[in-house]
Amino acid sequence: MQKPGKATPGPLSLNTATVKVQWSLAECIEGCLRHGITGISPWRDKLAEYGVANAARHIREAGLTVTGLCRGGMFPAIDAAGRRAALEDNFRAVDEAAALNAQCLVLVVGGMPAGSKDIAGARGQVQDGIAALLEYARPAGVKLAIEPLHPMYAADRACVNTLGQALDICDALGNGADDTALGVAADVYHIWWDPQLAAQIKRAGRRILAFHVCDWLVPTRDLLLDRGMMGDGVIDIPAIRAQVEAVGYDGFCEVEIMSSENWWKRDADEVLRVCVERHASVV
Amino acid sequence: MQKPGKATPGPLSLNTATVKVQWSLAECIEGCLRHGITGISPWRDKLAEYGVANAARHIREAGLTVTGLCRGGMFPAIDAAGRRAALEDNFRAVDEAAALNAQCLVLVVGGMPAGSKDIAGARGQVQDGIAALLEYARPAGVKLAIEPLHPMYAADRACVNTLGQALDICDALGNGADDTALGVAADVYHIWWDPQLAAQIKRAGRRILAFHVCDWLVPTRDLLLDRGMMGDGVIDIPAIRAQVEAVGYDGFCEVEIMSSENWWKRDADEVLRVCVERHASVV
Numbered sequence: 001m002q003k004p005g006k007a008t009p010g011p012l013s014l015n016t017a018t019v020k021v022q023w024s025l026a027e028c029i030e031g032c033l034r035h036g037i038t039g040i041s042p043w044r045d046k047l048a049e050y051g052v053a054n055a056a057r058h059i060r061e062a063g064l065t066v067t068g069l070c071r072g073g074m075f076p077a078i079d080a081a082g083r084r085a086a087l088e089d090n091f092r093a094v095d096e097a098a099a100l101n102a103q104c105l106v107l108v109v110g111g112m113p114a115g116s117k118d119i120a121g122a123r124g125q126v127q128d129g130i131a132a133l134l135e136y137a138r139p140a141g142v143k144l145a146i147e148p149l150h151p152m153y154a155a156d157r158a159c160v161n162t163l164g165q166a167l168d169i170c171d172a173l174g175n176g177a178d179d180t181a182l183g184v185a186a187d188v189y190h191i192w193w194d195p196q197l198a199a200q201i202k203r204a205g206r207r208i209l210a211f212h213v214c215d216w217l218v219p220t221r222d223l224l225l226d227r228g229m230m231g232d233g234v235i236d237i238p239a240i241r242a243q244v245e246a247v248g249y250d251g252f253c254e255v256e257i258m259s260s261e262n263w264w265k266r267d268a269d270e271v272l273r274v275c276v277e278r279h280a281s282v283v
Numbered sequence: 284m285q286k287p288g289k290a291t292p293g294p295l296s297l298n299t300a301t302v303k304v305q306w307s308l309a310e311c312i313e314g315c316l317r318h319g320i321t322g323i324s325p326w327r328d329k330l331a332e333y334g335v336a337n338a339a340r341h342i343r344e345a346g347l348t349v350t351g352l353c354r355g356g357m358f359p360a361i362d363a364a365g366r367r368a369a370l371e372d373n374f375r376a377v378d379e380a381a382a383l384n385a386q387c388l389v390l391v392v393g394g395m396p397a398g399s400k401d402i403a404g405a406r407g408q409v410q411d412g413i414a415a416l417l418e419y420a421r422p423a424g425v426k427l428a429i430e431p432l433h434p435m436y437a438a439d440r441a442c443v444n445t446l447g448q449a450l451d452i453c454d455a456l457g458n459g460a461d462d463t464a465l466g467v468a469a470d471v472y473h474i475w476w477d478p479q480l481a482a483q484i485k486r487a488g489r490r491i492l493a494f495h496v497c498d499w500l501v502p503t504r505d506l507l508l509d510r511g512m513m514g515d516g517v518i519d520i521p522a523i524r525a526q527v528e529a530v531g532y533d534g535f536c537e538v539e540i541m542s543s544e545n546w547w548k549r550d551a552d553e554v555l556r557v558c559v560e561r562h563a564s565v566v
Contacts, residue, residue: 117519119476152435154476155501155517165478193402193437195448218438223503234438236400 009241009283012276013039013067015256016046022268025050029062035272039252041068044093052099059100066102067252068145068210069093074110075129076122083125090133097142104145104209105137106185111156122159131173138181145209147185152223163191163200170207183207186244189214189227192235201243208249213237213283214257225260229274231282241283253283292524292566295559296322296350298539299329305551308333312345318555322535324351327376335382342383349385350535351428351468351493352376357393358412359405366408373416380425387428387492388420389468394439405442414456421464428492430468435506446474446483453490466490469527472497472510475518484526491532496520496566497540508543512557514565524566536566
């Protein structure tokens with residue numbers, strides 16, 4: 001079957017969550033080199049473990065592109081002190097993204113504070129938090145990528161749940177559709193089901209700062225840790241890739257698979273080998 | 284805390300899924316009588332077990348209102364014969380709803396056929412199926428209630444995932460906003476997260492044919508069978524109830540809790556007692 005759009009997807013990037021149980025960040029960098037993967041997207045826990053300066057030097061020497069830093073966000077809190085602490089942590093995340101020359105800082109915005117049922121209030125706190133963070137990130141040259149998360153995470157991880165909702169925030173806080181200081185991370189896992197997907201990708205245009213791939217398994221056995229390898233699920237990944245490319249996205253395809261019962265239990269070199277194969281055959 | 288809207292919710296209805304492991308339909312009917320519950324919404328498997336005529340007589344003698352029949356739908360199939368078989372089964376569901384004098388037939392529309400990644404195609408099949416079913420249901424006096432299901436069910440249970448999407452189908456197939464032959468079932472579990480919820484409830488108006496309650500637990504341990512009792516989760520149920528009442532909904536609150544590890548393991552009379560309490564205190 002002919003895949004739509006460009007014959008070949010953008011280059012592959014490894015989100016370190018994909019082998020988080022098996023490898024340190026240093027091992028991820030070396031693994032990328034062994035497997036011909038030219039991009040990497042570290043999580044901040046792995047980065048802290050290695051040290052930002054060490055990691056930045058190693059990644060630079062390896063010649064890898066940092067397609068994103070995971071993650072900032074988690075803005076809502078029960079009180080002003082909590083929100084201030086969250087914001088301060090986000091400032092540090094911006095500093096780290098700058099040190100790594102990351103293409104963006106990915107924002108998983110957070111859900112409702114414990115005990116709250118006020119999702120509209122949480123959404124307001126998120127927008128306020130992003131507004132304050134943008135003032136810090138823009139002069140630092142760090143782009144912010146709001147990642148809408150699947151609605152099943154609305155309560156506890158991210159109350160921004162559609163591309164349309166993320167773009168509403170971009171429209172409210174950014175300087176129009178050409179301002180890429182604030183944009184979105186489009187992860188097929190979170191957005192594939194959205195009946196408004198095609199329209200919202202068009203609306204996003206150049207504000208798509210990252211494109212993440214994995215797959216939706218049927219059945220899905222765990223809300224958080226049962227993501228599938230590209231090709232093993234039901235998402236028409238090439239169709240979505242063609243849509244983001246049609247509005248100008250020409251960056252990496254970042255693979256991010258959280259899979260406690262399958263891929264996290266395998267040899268990490270095998271995982272990367274399959275990622276490379278599937279990136280070529282089904283993305 | 285003062286609940287918004289009317290002080291008292293509409294009367295309680297028992298969806299038989301709530302005690303499906305413990306009770307037959309006959310036991311559900313008797314249980315409703317014991318607990319002062321005046322509405323019931325049977326699933327078709329329980330109905331088939333009892334026999335439609337027996338069930339209809341028992342429910343009538345008990346003086347219960349049938350707030351819905353669960354369920355029609357499951358329209359998409361791999362080929363025309365499969366779609367025809369699905370439609371024929373839906374015709375039988377309409378017949379049963381008519382025999383029970385049900386306020387609506389709830390439609391869980393179905394996901395993608397096995398092996399398919401074409402969600403747009405599945406959505407097209409759903410709309411075609413509902414169009415054909417409406418021609419059968421309208422003269423029979425049976426209202427069809429499209430139930431948008433949470434996006435985590437998009438692949439395998441229902442590819443209609445928002446109220447807005449369900450209303451697009453109503454607009455396409457019905458005779459305007461006053462035509463209640465085709466409407467929606469609003470279940471807080473499926474729609475609470477939607478940033479467009481308030482706007483879409485307004486748009487729905489009188490086409491809200493059923494209002495279902497339960498709660499979203501944090502954490503949710505199973506995609507299908509870990510629904511919470513009203514008040515045990517994070518959904519602001521009174522706020523959503525106030526919104527549906529504001530557009531004219533004055534029917535029952537139907538409780539539908541699928542809970543394999545908690546409520547299905549308890550004594551069914553205890554479950555109904557808690558439903559009645561929570562209906563009064565937190566809905």
